[in-house]
Every structure is written in C-alpha cells, then in structure tokens.
Amino acid sequence: MVKYRVSIDIGGTFTDLVALNEESGGILNIKVPSTPREPAKAVIRALREFLGKTSDAEVSVIVHATTIATNTLLGQISLELPKTALITTKGFRDIIEIGRQRRHELYNLFIQKPRTLIPRRLRFEVEERIGPKGEILTPLNKTQVKSLAPQLKRENVKAVAVALLFSYINQKHERKIGKMLKKSLPKIYVSLSSEVAPEYREYERTSTAVVNAILMPIISSYLNELQRKIRKLGIKAPLCVMKSDGGIATKTIASKKPVGIVESGPAAGVIASAFYGRLLGIKNVLSFDMGGTTAKAGAVKEAKPEIISEYEVAGKVHSGRIVKGSGYPVRHAFIDLAECSAGGGTIAWIDEGKALQVGPISAGAEPGPACYGKGGKQPTVTDANVVLGRLNPKCMLGGEMKIYPKLSEKAILKEICKKIRLELTEAAAGIIKIANSAMAKILRIVSVERGHDPRDFVLMCFGGAGPMHGCALAEELNIAKIIVPQNPGLFSAYGLLAADFQNTLVKAIMKLIDKVNVENVEADFQKLELKGAKLLEKQHVPKMYMRFIRQMDLRYFGQSYELTIPTSKPLTPEILRQTVEKFHKKHMAIYGYAVKEEPVELVNLKLIAIGLIKKPKLKEKPLSGEKPPKDAVTARRKVFFEKDSSYIETSIYQREKLKTGNRIDGPAVIEQYDATTVVYPNWAASVDKFGNIILSAKNGGN
Amino acid sequence: MPLNPITVEVIKGALTYAAEEMGIVLRNSAYSPNIKERMDFSCTLFDHKKRLTAQAEHIPVHLGSMQLAVQKGLKKFDGKLEDGDMILFNDPYISGTHLPDITLICPIFYENEIVAYSANKAHHSDMGGKAPGSMAGDATEIYQEGIIIPPVKFVKGKVIDKEIANILLSNVRTPEIRIADLRAQMAANLLGKQRVLELVDKYGVETLHKAMEEFMNYSERRMRIEISKMPKGSCSAEDYLENTGTSNKKVKIKVTITVKKRQLFIDYTGTSKQVEGPVNAVLGVTLSGIYYVLKCLTDPSIPMNDGCYRPIEIYAPEGTLVNPTPPAPVAGGNVETSQRNVDALLKAFAKILPEKVCAACQGTMNNIAVGGINPESGKHWTFYETIAGGFGGRKGIDGVDAVHSHMTNTMNTPIEAIETIYPIRFLKYELRKDSGGPGKWRGGVGLERSWMLLAPSATLSVLAERTETSPWGLYGGKPGAKGEYYIIKPNGKRIKLKSKCTVKIEKGDIFLVKTPGGGGYGNPLERNSELVRRDVLNGLVSPESAKKDYGVVVNLLQSNNVRRKQKR
Secondary structure (H helix, E strand, O other): EEEEOOOOOOOOOOEEEEEEEOOOEEEEEEEOOOOOHHHHHHHHHHHHHHHHOOOOOOEEEEEEEOOOHHHHOHHHHHHHOOOOOEEEEEOOOOOHHHOOOOOOOOOOOOOOOOOOOHHOOOHHOOOOOOOOOOOOOOOOOOHHHHHHHHHHHHHOOEEEEOOOOOOOOOHHHHHHHHHHHEEEEEEEEOEEEHOOOOOOOOHHHHHHHHHHHHHHHHHHHHHHHHHHHHOOOOOOEEEEEEOOOOOEEEEEHHHHOOOHOOOEEEEEEHHHHHHHHHOOOOOOOEEEEEEOOEEEEEEEEEEEEEEEEEEEOOOOOEOOEEEOOOOEEEEEEEEEEEOOOOOOOOEEEEOOOOOEEEEEEEEEOOOOOOOHHHOOOOOOOHHHHHHHOOOOOOHOOOOOOEHHHHHHHHHHHHHHHHHHHHHHHHHHHHHHHHHHHHHHHHHHOOHHHHHHHHHOOOEEOOOOOOOHHHHHHHHOOOOOOOEEOOOOOHHHHHHHHHOOEEEEEEEEEEEHHHHHHHHHHHHHHHHHHHHHHHHHHOOOOOOHHHHEEEEEEEEEEEOOEEEEEEEEOOOHHHHHHHHHHHHHHHHHHHOOOOOOOOEEEEEEEEEEEEOOOOOOOOOOOOOOOOOOOHEEEEEEEEEOOOOOOEEEEEEEEHHOOOOOEEEEOOEEEEOOEEEEEEOOOOOEEEEEEOOOEEEEEOOOOO | OOHHHHHHHHHHHHHHHHHHHHHHHHHHHOHHHHHHHOOOOEEEEEEEOEEEEEEEOOOOOHOHHHHHHHHHHHHHHHOOOOOOOEEOOOOOOHHHOOEEEEEEEEEEEEOOOEEEEEEEEEEEEOOOOOOOOHHHHHHHHOOHHOOOOEEEEEEOOOOHHHHHHHHHHOOOHHHHHHHHHHHHHHHHHHHHHHHHHHHHHOOOHHHHHHHHHHHHHHHHHHHHHHHHOOOOEEEEEEEEOOOOOOOOEEEEEEEEEEEEOOOOOEEEEOOOOOOOOOOOOOOOHHHHHHHHHHHHHHOOOOOHHHHOOOOOEOOOOEEEEOOOOOOOHHHHHHHHEEEEEEHHHHHOOOOOOOOOOOOOOOOOEEEEEEEEEOOOOOOOEEEEOOOOOOOOOOOOOOOOEEEEOOOOOOOOOOOHHHHOOOEEEEEEEEOHHHHOOOOOOOOOOOOOEEEEEEEOEEEEEEOOOOOOOOOEEEEOOOOOOOOOEEEEEOOOOOEOOOOEEEEEEEOOOEEEEEOOOOEOOOHHHOHHHHHHHHHHOOOOOOOOHHHHHHEEOOOOOOOOOEEEOOOO
C-alpha cells in the first residue's frame, strides 16, 4: 500500500484534487468540473477518479477547502438559510440590525444594507443584565427563557444564537440559556456569543454568534454527508477542513464552530508560502496569487502567516480592502489577505474622462480574453501579455488551447488605442502597468500598512498568472528575490497538505497592565491551554505534537484597536514587562509613534493551540550544471520590457526540461503547462533542488 | 510635452492611495473613539498651488471645506514656512467647519521648494466652551463654543510648540486625549509627506506636478460630462430649520439650481439672515453639502479634487445662514444646517431628476454630548455621539432603517465600550415602530436609544432638528416621524426637551432619544400588501398604521391573513 495525503479544493469552475505520495513526494493531480449546487458531488467524482488511477492507494488524510459557508451567505448556493433565532438582553434585540449605524457607501442615495440574517420577529429578548465589571445587575428571568422553547418549536427554528451584553466577562447567563434550550429542544443548534467570540463590542460578537448559528446546520449536514460518501468509497481517513486561520480541524470540530471556516480556500496559498519558506529557510515571504479574475496577497513574517482578528463575510472589496459594513462581521482569526480585481481575464477600458482603467470586470472563462477566440471582444490583461510577447502567441496549456494574437491586437487597438491615441505597444504596456500598480497596492496593504518593509521579504509568485508579473512587482517594491514554485497552478494545494491543526482561544481581560495580577493571568493562560489540549485530543493529536503559543492583545488605554503581541511561558512580572516593551515597539513600527508613559491596557489573552502534522516531503532532484540543456530552449521571440521601452529578442525555455542548478540570465521567458515565468533583464533565474525557480535581482533589488 | 497617460494614471493611483493610507494611520493611532471608531476625519493632499488633489473618502461634511481651509489658513505664512513645520487652526471662519474640527497642514519640501501639502482635519470631542463636547445648543457667540485657535505654527522643526500646546490644552476638558489625537494627526501628515517625496524621487517634481494637474483636469472633464447629461433648466426649493437654539423662529434655506450646458449655478438668494443661535453654517459647510449632493447625483467614482469644483458656480450671500460672518456661533451649522442644506438641494433636484433622489432622510445628526466629573477617578469625562435615523424612501426600494444619512456617516460607539469608561448604563437601543414615512416605498425607521446616569450629576447637550418639522415624503409619500427627546426622572416624570438645549441631569435620570424616520416615496396605498404584512410582523409598522396609512388589515393571530381595504 502506498500512503497518500489528499487535498481537495473546490473552485468556481474546477474542483482540484492533489494527492501527495507520502514516501516519494510525488504528486498526482485530478481536475473535475465543479458542481456548484451540490459541491460534494464533484469531490466524490474526483476521489473516485483518484482511486481508479492508483491501484494500491491508502489515503491517510483528506484535507478539504470549501467555500460553501461564504457562498451560502452570499446566496450563491440554492440552499435556503436555516431558520435561525436570536436571544438578546431586553432592550437590545436590534443591535444585530443597527450594526455600526453606518452606510458602506457614502455617495449612494440608493444604498442598501446587507439583509439582516435574522428577521426581527425571530429576535427574542430576555430580562437579564450584566454590568461592565461582570456584575449581575438583573438576574436572568428563567421563566421567560422557558417560555421561548414552545415559540421556537412552533416557528420550526433550526438554530439559535444567544448574545447578551457583557457576556464576554461573565458567561453565566448565556450558558444557562444554552443549557435550558438544549434540554427542551435537543435537536436545535445553539451558538453562544461568549463561546464563539468572547470579546468586547456587542455588535461584532452578536454577528459572529449569528453567522455561526446559521452555518451550524448547513456545515454539519454537508460534512456528514460528505464523510458518509467518502466512507462508501472505502476511504477510512479522517476528513479535515481548512479554516480561515490557516489551520485545519476535523469534521466534528469544524461543524461545532463553522464560523471558523468561512474563508477556507484563500488561506491555503499563504500557508503554502509559509511551508515553502520554512523548507527553503526563508522566514519572511510575501505570498502573491494571481489567477483569472483576482489577485491575492498575504504575508508570512518570521515563518508565520500574518493573522487578523476580524473579517466581513460576504462583504464587498474596494481597492484591496473589505468595505466595512458591506457584509457580516465575524471575530475569528483570519489569514490576512488583500485582494484586487486583477487577473488574466480582467478587462481594460477607457472611461468617460479618457483615462485607461483595468477592472473590476472580468471576461471570466467564457468568453475569456480576446485571444482565446471564443468571442471575447474586450481587451484583457492576458491580451496585453500576448501583444507584449510574454505569453506564447500560438497556444497555451501545452498545446491544448489555441491562441489568436491578432484578436488581442484588434481588441486593444479598437477599445484603447483609438480612444486615447496610444500606440499598440504603449497601450498594452499601459494595461500591464496599471494592473501591476493595483497588485503592488495589495502587496503594500499586507506589508507596509502592517508595519513591515517589503525589502525584508521574498516574493512567492503563483497562480496561473502570478509568475508573469513577479519581476515588475518586485521592482516596484524593491524586493530582490522571487520564488516561482514548481507547479504554480497547484501551489495552494500544498498549503492544504502542510497545514497543522490549529485553534485560537480567547479570554477577555480589559485591565490596565499595572492592575494585572500576574498569577491570575498565568492561571487563565493555563486554563486556556487545558482547553486547547482537550480540543487537540479530540482530533487525535498526540501530546508530543502539541504546541501552545501565547499572545496578548494590548493597546494604550483609551484606544479602541488592539495589537496582538506574542508572550512567553510562564508569565512573570519580567515577561509581562518585556511583552509591553514589544507592544511599544510594534506600535512604533506600525503607527510611527510610541508613548512609554501612557498606561497600557491588556484587552485579551489569546492562546493558539497547534497540533503539528507530519509535513509533506518534496522530491529532491540531482544537481546539474549551470547551463540549461540545449533542448530546453524551444523558441526565440520578441518580448517587450518596460525599462528599455522596446522589444528584445528573447529565448523561450520549456520549464519541464530545466534541471536543478541551471541558471538563465534575463531577459528570458520560461513556459510550462499552466504558467509562464517572465525573467526581466537584470534578473537571473536558477532552478533549486526542489525544481523551484529562484529569480534574483542582479543589482540587489535597488 | 504632454505626459504619457499611463504615468498620469499610475501617479493618480499613488496619490489616492497615499490619502487613504494617511487615514489608516490617523485612525489607528488616534485615541478618542470619535476618530477611531467613528472616523470623523478627512485626509488630503494638495499641490504646490494649494489646490485639492486627492481626498480620501471619509466624511462628506469635510468635502468642500478642506480647500478653503488650506488656502485661507496658509495665507499669512506665505514664504514663511520651513521644512518640518505644521500649521494648526480651528477657527471655523478659516477652517470651514466648526471648532471641534482641528485642521493640521504640513508643507512638503523638496530641495527648499514646497512641492505639495498634506493636510487633515479631525473632530476632537471637546474644545472647551460652555458645554462638554463644545456643541452647546444655546450659544449666542462663537466664544461660548470653545477656544478659537487662529492658524499657528504648531509644529516647528518637527517638534510641537509646547507653549501653544499648553494654551490649547489648558482650555479643553480632556487634555491627554487631545494631545494624543493631535499626535495621530501629525503622523498622518508625515506619512502623506513621505509618500509624496517617494513620488518625487521616482518621477521628478515636474512630472509630479503635471500629473497632479492632469488628475484635476480629469475630474473636471468627468464632472462636466455628468452635468451635460442633466436636463437643462432651473428649479428651486426651500426647507427650514425648526429653531435656532435661542429662538423658536423657523429659519429658511432657499436654493435655486440652474443647469447649463456643462456647468451648474447654485444660488442661495432668499435664504434667511444669519441667526443668534449656533446653527449658522460657514461657507465651507455649505459647499460640502453641494459637493455631496453632486457626487450622489453624478458618478461617485469621480475622484474628489479641485477639478470637481470648477464647473460649479455658487452664490451664497454673505451674512446669511449659509455664509455667516463672525462672531456668529456655528457649532450646529456643521451637523444640522448641513443636513437641511442637503434636504433643500435634493428637493430642488427632485424637480429635474425625480427618479434619482430619495425622500427626506432623518435630516439631523442627533448630537448628544454629556459629561461631568467621574466619581471614581475625579477626572472630567465627556461623551459625544450622533445617532442614526431613517433614510428616505427611493423609487423601487424602501429607505434604509436606522442608518446615518447624507453629511455624516460616523459609527456608533459600542455600548460595552461606553459603559466600561463612562458612568452611564444603557437601557434600550432599538428600531422605532411607526416612524418610517408611509409610502409605496416606505421611509426607513428611526431609533430609540436610552441610558441612565450613574454619576451624581452631569451636563447634557442636545443639538438636533426635525422635532417640529418632519422629514418630507416625495410623490405622495408621507413624512417620517419627528424626533423626540426626554429626561425621565426616577419618579417617572417625563420632561420633553427641545431639540437644542443644555440641561443638568442627576443620578438615576434616564435620557431617552427617539430619532426621526425617513419620508416615504410614492402613494402608500399602492404599497405591496405583502410588504406591509412583513413590516407588521416585524413590529416596524403597527396594525393600526397598516390600516390607516396603507389601507391594509393585518391580523396578527392568523399570520397569513392580509386583506387590502378598498382603495380610497
């Protein structure tokens, strides 16, 4: 029997299965069309094909990335949202609807807020009140809680969220309500805000509990059904799900807190970047993923993906950032990602003020870029790359798809050149430049805006279109080194296979540092560790593979945003002092100032409980000479490079023929099945022992 | 030689992003909830000729005031600025808003020449004066509203002038927070400076200036194209402030809009003279209202800069409510008159663009400021907030419930944050039944919010509108409910407050606010009865109102039973 780790990623068009041979490090890839209405169908089909291809496969684990949670909330899946109710403190049932009282677009008289997930008549109030210090001001009226059960039953409610004021300090009332509901309505899913997001800010906490409650029935039945079908295929491996924080969780844990998997898919690319970084001994990596419709950026700092603690599910993105108020806020650990509409299929156009714009509309897969010859008339980023000679002018996907460069030229001439009087080449280069500046911006959002200097990072370029734009972006950000992994199109799948089990536990403290009792906080941390260990045990992680990371959310007293600072074990006054010192430093790095005499407030304790998994082994290849084999050069063609503003006769290499140790000086183009790497002049490419292309700036990046 | 359009586009993007990034720095490093949570600030970049080049989309009430502020505020410093200086002021007659908004401007030097300016404005929750929060509803002179700072070199050679800081901080109730927020404002300007200098390094001063010029020309072109799409002609409208804070007389705003081929003319002739109370709107505020409405009615993606201003000619007679002269008090002009200005403008535009405007929104910001001595710390506390209400109905869709409209978009402060810091306890925060103006498309409902004072005593200021006049409906839609403010004494006695007042309150007193709803759009009898039923089930419309206003009988016991009475 050969052991395989299997990852399955459901995309909009295709469902990708990647199987990693645990002994040899070899990879098997299966692509089947996605079945958006019944995502599990494509998963099973892919698994069946995989089993058909390998006679003696034993699957050791299945890791699954799914967008079902987000898509359900976006209404993209023909699933009706399960009927869900909300229980709140008396007088406050509308917090979930009022939100932060803002409109997410300022200059729109036709603005609409996202539909409140629970209609008002299913929002119930109970008499109770806890004060800001956790004191009980009004005891819970249990008779009222009791009387809710028949109403919930009559309404045929499937799930209930409970969110009371100040429950993050005192959970007593929420727990009691939870217990009473479970007892009288055992089939109902219950989501307590104090368990799902025990942090201050009532709207965000309530919203998290509500999103969780709605997803509980959906995710549970989806994962149960999927597991049942997988077992039917004779696969006994545990079914794990990728979470938004880049960790994985078993089916049972994910079903209990589905709010943790809403951004399941996009996190994988950053995790893969972190994994490759560790493998290659690189601690700081900027992860850049460019596909057909969007580009995504993430950062790995000190070998760890950067994490944010809030996200808006089903929200809109405007120039790289999520628009506050456009979706449903969720407090949870999320891999920090910035996104823009710049992909191969993104359309370029001239606006009424005669300016060249790129995006946000995409030609998608149908009709796709003009050069596909499927009827697309609008010029896209891909068409610009064809005109500039960067993409193969004859065919793509190893000859499977024909390319019509004349159609690219025609589209750009008609839609751009005629309208603003530019030469064809200027226009094509302009499209690329504008797309690049949008993409440079998202890389800046995850680095500069978070207080990191991009020059300290290596750029990991993947996705079908990423490697084509790497050099330009690196030059823009003064980055000296780029890695193009061996299979840029499958790279995210590695993330799924390399992710550890992970759970973040939070406890709100809300105390000034000089009033913090170190022993109490140490005891709180230990309690969180016990909880974390229990969660990991439930997922069959042996003790020796458990790791616990402690963090503190700190801020200057009076501020309302916290910085998460790592701290160590056991907590002593000295460690606390050092942690506060780190906080001042980070504040300085991000915001440009620190005030040592200001009182610092400890807002939350955070504990990340990690269950290490055995990391995939990559195939190492024997070393060859610097000179690439002769047959690696498949053609020569004219390729445009901005610096010289001219076309340069350039060698075209076939990546599959390159060997470890080979070195190519730019300008060059390296083509492979599903990606093209463009090596700019003043850059050199070399192939490492894993088959990655390493691009280095000859002048050190300046 | 004209610039390559691609270079222009790239520099445009970089400048816009720099302004956004300034906002992120300001927000993240500020202390007060007002700036952090409610984002009551604006960040901008100006070219060397002091023309607005890029403005991040933060808050509409600053839209038209930044350019005036920079041009007027720097006048006396021409030729006297040095690298490392920053100019600060809050004089409304210069800054174009009200005293709590502090403007901070940073000249950006390159080789001893000013190549650009970064500037921002942020609302500080207290600037001294007779009432905590500096928004006294009954001020009769600007001197009662707080400390007035004329343009001064607040930062010299990168260091804050301690003497000036001392004067400022001695006049405000929460000096520690003020200085922290000012530091955040400095940090934002420094970031803007750094970004502009990076562009200079890359492209050179000449190219940068040409690109800035083209950036403004681009906005102008797009604005003119949008105006040319409007029907030509002239239309006018009036709306009223219900009182001035010191007198119960209504005050009129009259506006006449003339659409020419590629140009607009906006005339406030016929508007009331400036008044004694604090509702006078300085010119900057009036301009902001105009630009806000135009942004909504044209294409909001047109970048805001000097170019947008060029096709619009404005006449606001001096000495009137919309362009007062000192020492008229102005605190409420920013927050209340600015809303009424928008109402008047939209009412006029409704006559030429009936399908593009909404019925009146709540038309007030419901400014509440409360403060006193905190019994636990012995220190002064001030809490300021604005409260959302109903949005007007629009063709095809109901008005949004409980949301800020038009000139403000500030967030609420979490109750859990307020109660942790201030001696008040909330009792209620909910949607207000029957407050949305009935219409084919209903106006959004307002809010009810109430809290109890836990400290021995405090001073409470209300600065609001629409408690006597109603947010109007359009095309047969009915008006939204008026606002109401009460103090409820521990013995249950209810005292109704006026919309502009400052009162003493005591421990155990309950403050209750009911904010106005939006006006309805279209005849309510034509409203889909299913929507009426949904509103009744959700408790937003009472069965009585359903029957009376919509002609729909909803039987709550049999939830499927909906019957439309014969149309009258």
